[in-house]
Amino acid sequence: MSTVIAGGPSLPQERRVVTEIPGPKSRELFARKQAAVPPGIGTTLPVFVTHAGGGVVVDADGNSLIDFGSGIAVTSVGNSAPRVVERVRKQVADFTHTCFMVTPYESYVEVCEKLNRLTPGDHEKRTFLLNSGAEAVENAVKVARHATGRQAVVVFDHGYHGRTLLTMSLTAKNMPYKHRFGPFAPEIYRVPLAYPFRWPTGPENCAEEAAAQAIDQITKQIGAENVAAVVIEPISGEGGFIEPAKGFLPKIAEFCRENGIVFIADEVQTGFSRTGDLFACEDEGIVPDIIVTAKGIAGGLPLAAVTGRAEILDKVHVGGLGGTYGGNPLACEAALGVLETIEADDLTGKARRIGEIMLPRLRSIAEKTPAIGDVRGRGAMIAIELIVPGTKDPHPTAAAEIAKKCHAEGLLVLTAGTYGNVLRFLPPLVMPDHLLEEGLAILEKAISEV
CATH class of the missing domain: 3.40.640.10 (Type I PLP-dependent aspartate aminotransferase-like (Major domain))
Structure with missing residues (x-):
C-alpha cells in the first residue's frame, strides 16, 4: 500500500530498499563526513537523506526508510508539513x-x-x-x-x-x-x-x-x-x-x-x-x-x-x-x-492511536521473548528494555543488534537508556497506519532473529 503526501516533494509512503543500507552514495558521503567532521559527532545510521515527509526518509541511493525516530522527536508533524x-x-x-x-x-x-x-x-x-x-x-x-x-x-x-x-x-x-x-x-x-x-x-x-x-x-x-x-x-x-x-x-x-x-x-x-x-x-x-x-x-x-x-x-x-x-x-x-x-489534524488523538497499535503488538512480542524485560511508554513515545533472559541484567548488545537488523531492512530505530539496552520508538504522528504495521513486522522479525 502506498499513499502520497503533500508539502515539499510528494513522497510515496512506502518502504523501498534498492541497495544495501547504507548504499554506495551514502558510503561515499560518509567518507567525506569522516574527513571533515570530528568523530565526536556520532551517526546512528549513515544514510544521507535527500527527501523526507510523512513516515519516510529517502536517502541518496533512492532507498525509502520507515522512520521510527522523527529526528529524535522533532518532526512530529512530518519533515515537510504543508502548513x-x-x-x-x-x-x-x-x-x-x-x-x-x-x-x-x-x-x-x-x-x-x-x-x-x-x-x-x-x-x-x-x-x-x-x-x-x-x-x-x-x-x-x-x-x-x-x-x-x-x-x-x-x-x-x-x-x-x-x-x-x-x-x-x-x-x-x-x-x-x-x-x-x-x-x-x-x-x-x-x-x-x-x-x-x-x-x-x-x-x-x-x-x-x-x-x-x-x-x-x-x-x-x-x-x-x-x-x-x-x-x-x-x-x-x-x-x-x-x-x-x-x-x-x-x-x-x-x-x-x-x-x-x-x-x-x-x-x-x-x-x-x-x-x-x-x-x-x-x-x-x-x-x-x-x-x-x-x-x-x-x-x-x-x-x-x-x-x-x-x-x-x-x-x-x-x-x-x-x-x-x-x-x-x-x-x-x-x-x-x-x-x-x-x-x-488532531495529532494528539493520532499519537494515542499509534500507542494503541504499538503497545499491544510489542507486549505480544514480549510474551514470547524472554530478553524483553519491559514494554512501556505512552502515545507515540514507546520503548522496550532488553535484558539477559532470566535476570534483569541490561542487554545492550541485543538492543544494538536488533537496531542493526532493522536498519538493514529499511526501518530507522533508535537506542537509549542509562545502560544502552533500550529500543525507543518515536514515529511521526502523521505516519500512515500501514507503515506503522510494516515497521512493527520488521521489528518483530529482527527481535526473533536476535
Missing part, C-alpha cells in the same frame, strides 16, 4: 532575522501567546524563546535561581537535560555525555527516580518509596530552603523512556509547592502531543511552575521556549534574558504552522 512549509516560505522572502531584542516582530509574540494559553494551568504566564532544549533548560534554572534567591538544583537518576556545561551537570549518564568534560557546575543534587521495572521492592511500592527517598535526601542533605528548583522529565528521554510510577510526580510537585521550590518540567522530548496529551505532565494533572519545550515545537527548525508563572519570570531584570537568534522569525512561523497542524 510549516508555507509559513516558512513566505517568511524567508520577507526577512530572515532582525533579533527580537533589537526590532521585534509579531510571530514571536504570537508563539508566546499560544504557549501561555496551551501549557498546563490557568494562571498568568510569560514565555520567552531560545534556540535549543539545553539552552531553555539552562535559562529555566537561571530564572528559578534569580526568583528564589537560592542556588541548589535537584535532578533525578536517569535524567537527560542537554550538553552544555550546566545541562551536562544536570544529566545523569556519564558515557557519552559527561565523560572527561568536567569539572561540572556546582550545587547540583541527584535523587532517585521512580523506575517501576527496576525498583528493588517492586513496581507496586515504587511511587511511594521513591518519593519518600527523594524528599528525605533533599531535606537532610540539602535543606528544602536552599533549593531553587527541581527539574524533571515527566517521561525520561535518553534515560530510557522511563514513565515514573503513578503518584510520584504529584508527590514531588506538592513538596515543591510546600517549600517554595520552582517545579520545572522538562518537556523537550515529551511535548507537543508526543505522549497522547499536548504535554506529558497533563496525564496526572501536574501544573509546573515552569515548562521547558523544544524539539517538536517547530517541525525541525531550531526553537525552544521557557513558559512559566508570571510572578517568577517577571522578576528577572531587563537584559537578563535573551540571545541573538532566540525566536528567529523563520522558526516562529514554523512553530505556528506546527500548532495549527496539531489542532487541525
Whole structure:
C-alpha cells in the first residue's frame, strides 16, 4: 500500500530498499563526513537523506526508510508539513532575522501567546524563546535561581537535560555525555527516580518509596530552603523512556509547592502531543511552575521556549534574558504552522492511536521473548528494555543488534537508556497506519532473529 503526501516533494509512503543500507552514495558521503567532521559527532545510521515527509526518509541511493525516530522527536508533524512549509516560505522572502531584542516582530509574540494559553494551568504566564532544549533548560534554572534567591538544583537518576556545561551537570549518564568534560557546575543534587521495572521492592511500592527517598535526601542533605528548583522529565528521554510510577510526580510537585521550590518540567522530548496529551505532565494533572519545550515545537527548525508563572519570570531584570537568534522569525512561523497542524489534524488523538497499535503488538512480542524485560511508554513515545533472559541484567548488545537488523531492512530505530539496552520508538504522528504495521513486522522479525 502506498499513499502520497503533500508539502515539499510528494513522497510515496512506502518502504523501498534498492541497495544495501547504507548504499554506495551514502558510503561515499560518509567518507567525506569522516574527513571533515570530528568523530565526536556520532551517526546512528549513515544514510544521507535527500527527501523526507510523512513516515519516510529517502536517502541518496533512492532507498525509502520507515522512520521510527522523527529526528529524535522533532518532526512530529512530518519533515515537510504543508502548513510549516508555507509559513516558512513566505517568511524567508520577507526577512530572515532582525533579533527580537533589537526590532521585534509579531510571530514571536504570537508563539508566546499560544504557549501561555496551551501549557498546563490557568494562571498568568510569560514565555520567552531560545534556540535549543539545553539552552531553555539552562535559562529555566537561571530564572528559578534569580526568583528564589537560592542556588541548589535537584535532578533525578536517569535524567537527560542537554550538553552544555550546566545541562551536562544536570544529566545523569556519564558515557557519552559527561565523560572527561568536567569539572561540572556546582550545587547540583541527584535523587532517585521512580523506575517501576527496576525498583528493588517492586513496581507496586515504587511511587511511594521513591518519593519518600527523594524528599528525605533533599531535606537532610540539602535543606528544602536552599533549593531553587527541581527539574524533571515527566517521561525520561535518553534515560530510557522511563514513565515514573503513578503518584510520584504529584508527590514531588506538592513538596515543591510546600517549600517554595520552582517545579520545572522538562518537556523537550515529551511535548507537543508526543505522549497522547499536548504535554506529558497533563496525564496526572501536574501544573509546573515552569515548562521547558523544544524539539517538536517547530517541525525541525531550531526553537525552544521557557513558559512559566508570571510572578517568577517577571522578576528577572531587563537584559537578563535573551540571545541573538532566540525566536528567529523563520522558526516562529514554523512553530505556528506546527500548532495549527496539531489542532487541525488532531495529532494528539493520532499519537494515542499509534500507542494503541504499538503497545499491544510489542507486549505480544514480549510474551514470547524472554530478553524483553519491559514494554512501556505512552502515545507515540514507546520503548522496550532488553535484558539477559532470566535476570534483569541490561542487554545492550541485543538492543544494538536488533537496531542493526532493522536498519538493514529499511526501518530507522533508535537506542537509549542509562545502560544502552533500550529500543525507543518515536514515529511521526502523521505516519500512515500501514507503515506503522510494516515497521512493527520488521521489528518483530529482527527481535526473533536476535
